[in-house]
Amino acid sequence: MIFSTMPAFKARIANALEARRQKGLTRQVRTIEGGNQAKLFHQKDGYVNFSSNDYLGLANDKELSLAWQKGIELYGNGSGASPLVTGFSPAHQNLETALCEWLGFSRAILFSSGFSANQALIFGLLEKGDLLLQDKLNHASLMEAGQLSPATMKRFLHNDLNSLKKLLTQEALVITEGVFSMDGDLSPLAELRAVTKDHAWLAVDDAHGIGVLGEQGQGSCHYANIKPDILIVTFGKAFGLSGAAILCNEEVGDYLTQFARHHVYSTAIPPSQAYALTHAIGMIQTQSWRREKLGELQHIYRECFSRFDGYVETETPIKPILLGEASLAIDVAEQLKSKGHWLTAIRPPTVPNGTARLRITLTSNHTLEQVRQLASCFEEAIERVS
Ligand SMILES: Cc1ncc(COP(=O)(O)O)c(C=O)c1O
Structure with missing residues (x-):
């Protein structure tokens, strides 16, 4: 018997990919330079990196x-x-x-x-x-x-x-x-x-x-x-x-x-x-200064972001902003990207339906000014979509 065409596997793969595409949930691997730094580069454009989990800035130390x-x-x-x-x-x-x-x-x-x-x-x-x-x-x-x-x-x-x-x-x-x-x-x-x-x-x-x-x-x-x-x-x-x-x-x-x-x-x-x-x-x-720096950044983050709908208070450098629908989260993330901020829209199935969000992470390599800039661009993006 010859199984070379494997129709069942082919159909399964095609169906699963199509279902993801239709829901707008297709994920992509992108080639990022400096993903372990506060400033990253993608296709030659530079962005402030608010997506890494390198909380203490050690990944490129x-x-x-x-x-x-x-x-x-x-x-x-x-x-x-x-x-x-x-x-x-x-x-x-x-x-x-x-x-x-x-x-x-x-x-x-x-x-x-x-x-x-x-x-x-x-x-x-x-x-x-x-x-x-x-x-x-x-x-x-x-x-x-x-x-x-x-x-x-x-x-x-x-x-x-x-x-x-x-x-x-x-x-x-x-x-x-x-x-x-x-x-x-x-x-x-x-x-x-x-x-x-x-x-x-x-x-x-x-x-x-x-x-x-x-x-x-x-x-x-x-x-x-x-x-x-x-x-x-x-x-x-x-x-x-x-x-x-x-x-x-x-x-x-x-x-x-x-x-x-x-x-x-x-x-x-x-x-x-x-x-x-x-x-x-x-x-x-x-090097407790790294944690102290994170504390300062979190303080500024609270000052700048707490007035927005979807703001969530956390004691950690993980800062979600709940936006609801996946399409809205993607839209806002794209607008922020166009202004030089790299952050991830987290969508189902990673989080429950209706709780799509921006996940902003702070690292001790960020400057206070970078957080302030992010907040002002976020405000513009939200005004544009509402
Ligand atoms: C809570 C939690 N546990 C485990 C893991 C997996 O760890 P690793 O990336 O080392 O495989 C992750 C994330 O990556 C995580 O967020």
């Missing part, structure tokens, strides 16, 4: 580049194997130790991305008959793993303790984000810790809180003065690099070392990257 170069001198290029084979170097060990000391856990297990760390946790830990409770707005990596895992997954209303309590009918794994990636709001971690104390394990994905919140950037849990059972931190945002770690106790660490498939069966991150990440921890701890 020279001190960190030098550390990575030093890591290459010391350890060479790739890790050469997965961690349980020969891929785990002293640089990886030092990174795990630094993370544990900084964040107050006994063990840290490294992953090449936050996506894989989240999937590894859920697939590694949960079995049929288990209950997984997730905040409704958790990241796709958590939701997808929950849906595919053999456990029963239920979603509680966003940051709603009563909704969680109703679903907490047996021992469970409860997962929330520390800072929600699309809304920039904080999870009520102290209350969640109290609710889960006796009946559940609490896992916090702090991709957007680590480095940003807490005195030395220890993140949302430190800021809320709680210790979750499991903490996931990612290195692609405030760390300015990439990768992730799951922090936990000795027993869970031993278990994940055996059974976290994305750790066991995946090439370890380059040792030079682990070396740079350890250096980044030192920078995050000691």
Whole structure:
């Protein structure tokens, strides 16, 4: 039999792409120069970058580049194997130790991305008959793993303790984000810790809180003065690099070392990257001026934007402006782009229908004037569409 034409796959692909096009939701990969800087370039035009997650301005920081170069001198290029084979170097060990000391856990297990760390946790830990409770707005990596895992997954209303309590009918794994990636709001971690104390394990994905919140950037849990059972931190945002770690106790660490498939069966991150990440921890701890600068920028942002409809107050550098329909969000984003501001219109399916928004992110590399300029162009754009 010959299957060369694969009509079913072809039809599926064509239909899915057409459905996206018709809804105006087609996404595009663009080639961006300087996407890790406050000013980026696209097709030779320059824009102020309000879209990156490089909150502390480390993604293009020279001190960190030098550390990575030093890591290459010391350890060479790739890790050469997965961690349980020969891929785990002293640089990886030092990174795990630094993370544990900084964040107050006994063990840290490294992953090449936050996506894989989240999937590894859920697939590694949960079995049929288990209950997984997730905040409704958790990241796709958590939701997808929950849906595919053999456990029963239920979603509680966003940051709603009563909704969680109703679903907490047996021992469970409860997962929330520390800072929600699309809304920039904080999870009520102290209350969640109290609710889960006796009946559940609490896992916090702090991709957007680590480095940003807490005195030395220890993140949302430190800021809320709680210790979750499991903490996931990612290195692609405030760390300015990439990768992730799951922090936990000795027993869970031993278990994940055996059974976290994305750790066991995946090439370890380059040792030079682990070396740079350890250096980044030192920078995050000691260079508090980066967080202070973010504080100043947030203050100016509030001053300039709080009078607009759709303004949302957040304690974090993630600043959503709710606009409703996807077409409106795209229209306003395009107008801002024409004035030299690069920001993303976030549309369904990333956010619920009717809640399309501009997602503005501040980084410590921005100037106060850049935020003021953005506000004045936003006002013009809104006047034009209303
Ligand atoms: C809350 C959250 N968790 C996990 C991830 C995935 O992390 P990574 O980009 O390292 O795969 C992201 C975003 O990218 C995120 O926003």
